[in-house]
Amino acid sequence: MPVEFIGMIGTKDQSEIRHAAGPVIDRDYVRRFSRAHEDAGFDRVLIGYASTQPDGTQVAAYAAAHTERLGFLVAHRPGFVAPTLAARTFATLDQFTGGRIAVHIITGGSNSEQRHDGDFLTKDERYARTDEYLDIVKLAWTSDERFSYDGKYYQVEDFVSYVKSDQQPRIRLYFGGSSEAAYRVGGKHADTFALWGEPLAETKQQIDSVNAAADAAGRGDVPGISVSFRPILGPTEELAWERAHRILETTKENIEAFRAQWGTKTWPLGGDQPENVGSQRLLAAAAKGELHDRALWTPLAAATGAGGNSTALVGTPETVAQALLDYVDIGATTLLIRGYDPYDDAIDYGRYLLPIVREEVAKRDAERAAAAKATAQADARAAAANAQAVSA
Template sequence: MPVEFIGMISTHDVSETRPAQGPVVDADYTRRFAQAHEEAGFDRILVAHSSASPDPNQVAAYAAAHTERLGLLIAHRPGFIAPTVAARTFATLDQFSGGRVAVHIITGGHDAEQRRDGDYLTKDERYARTDDYLTVLTRAWTEEKPFDYDGPYYRFADFHSEVRPARQPRIPLFFGGSSDAAYRVGGKHADTFALWGEPLAETAEQIARVRAAAEAAGRTTLPGFSVSFRPILGRTEDEAWGRAHRILDTIRSRGDAFGGRRPILPTGPAAVPQNVGSQRLLAAAAKGDRHDRALWTAPAAATGAAGNSTALVGTPETVAQALLDYVDLGVTTLLIRGYDPLDDALDYGRELLPLVRQEVARRDAATAAATAAAAAASVAARTAAAVAGGVR
């Protein structure tokens, strides 16, 4: 099965190693950033969400208007607008973009961040609300007749939307989180469950838990999985690691993971994250900086694991093989972004994406050939048995 690549755009030039340049909404930069991902061959771009950032729906609409085929993964926090309104918003953009929309559900793992937008529910209550929200959202996209709904968080009568998603039967749902509640709700609703880049053993354990939650919810079609990394490439291993350590030195010297803007959350090595995903990354970093083939956790430790912050370091060939190790676990989507965001996206398109796609295609062809050979051998065996029976 082909692997999907997702990049990530922002509306101005900034990263953990780059001071913010230009206005918060830089239309020219946003356009070039989206087009760079399309040129590089990415399948989608993630448009992130925070209580202080530009509205991701507007950013995605702008990116769609300036690209031709690039998919849009829009981060969305349930609870701030009604699910019926969200259903129409996403379906409208899906129609205008020609079926390019997917939605990334982020329930919210930080009380302080949620309260900036006036949400005072506890974490468990937020996940219960998300469950209710996604039930409504999917029905709003798929129900052909008006319907009533009376759930624990949402209640309405005679809802019907005239705008339906261009993609049928509905817009794909991604889901992020690493807590038991996230596994339960995401396992029930997600088409793709998104994880941050942990070591292989820990990733396999999370995949198993999400699959178990999906089965417990009665699903027969299990979700795919996305894993996120920050690849650092070099022409040689030494060059890649030299660049990696320069990046780490810059992060440590800045002491600000968000480039001078107001941080989404407290950052840095002294920060204590509330969300389980960040806690897991820091736990991996505490065991050592390097794991498996190329995973490097030092940037997570330096930033307090604020966001997807583990790297894969090496030549394009080494990093491609490291990504394929995760594909072997059942990962279907790879979300990658760099510390030099625009230039790295172009480099990934030239040097990394083709290597992974070529190997996945080779494996798929080999599997198809083996399946065909096995089927032919089975037919031959049955034929021979039938002939032998007739001779008797």
């Protein structure tokens, strides 16, 4: 099946190697950045969530008004608004954008970040709350009858929403996390489960855990799998690696300002390991070595304390494409990629990287379809021969 490509947009020009400049919301930049992803052929763009940043639904509405095809994956933290209100908000946005909205559920891996918005539950409590929250949101999107819900965190009485998604049967749910609680809740609810870019063996272990959780939840299917990377491309391998090392050195120079910008005090500056399991796993991969598999490079994760998807794939477009295809081979259905030069990299990914991956995936799909057809024809001929022999 075709692979899905997701980029990421922000409301101003910034990254680990680019000091933020200008207003928090740069409308012209949002327009240009969204259009760059659309022109590059991305299926969707992620709009992140942080307690200090603009509201993602409003960013999506503005960007959608200035694009035609591009989808939007809006990060959302359960617990800060009622699930019934969230369901109506996203369904309304989906209607106005013509079915271009998906929701990325982030339960929250940092206690301090959650407390900025007034949430003082423990991590396990947050996941239990998310489970109830998504029960209600999905019912609100799909039920034509009034329903009630009596949970520990949410109680709903005689509710029905008259605004439904423009999509059928509902808006798609993506789900992020790497803990056992994340597997359990995401395995139950997610249409696509999102992972950060670890080495292939560790990623396969996580996929198996997600699938096992989906099976334990009684699903008849398994979620799609998204894996996130920061590709660093060059016209030659040597130039790609030269660029990667320049990015690393600039990131190290900027790290104090970068982490202060996001309000974090965790490792490497504060001495404390990050609270979320995803970051811990990336740091563990970095501790094992700088280079893994075909092109996975971990020093940038180590330099930043893995405060997000921070492992790179380094090389020519052909090398990075093959590295991405390695993840497709173990079960990835979605590839989330963003660059250190966010705007220019999005353009380059569209020119040089996405076409290679898509062409190879289409080729493999065609070969599998041809093989399946040949097998079916051979089985039919064998069955016919057996029937003729019996009749004789």
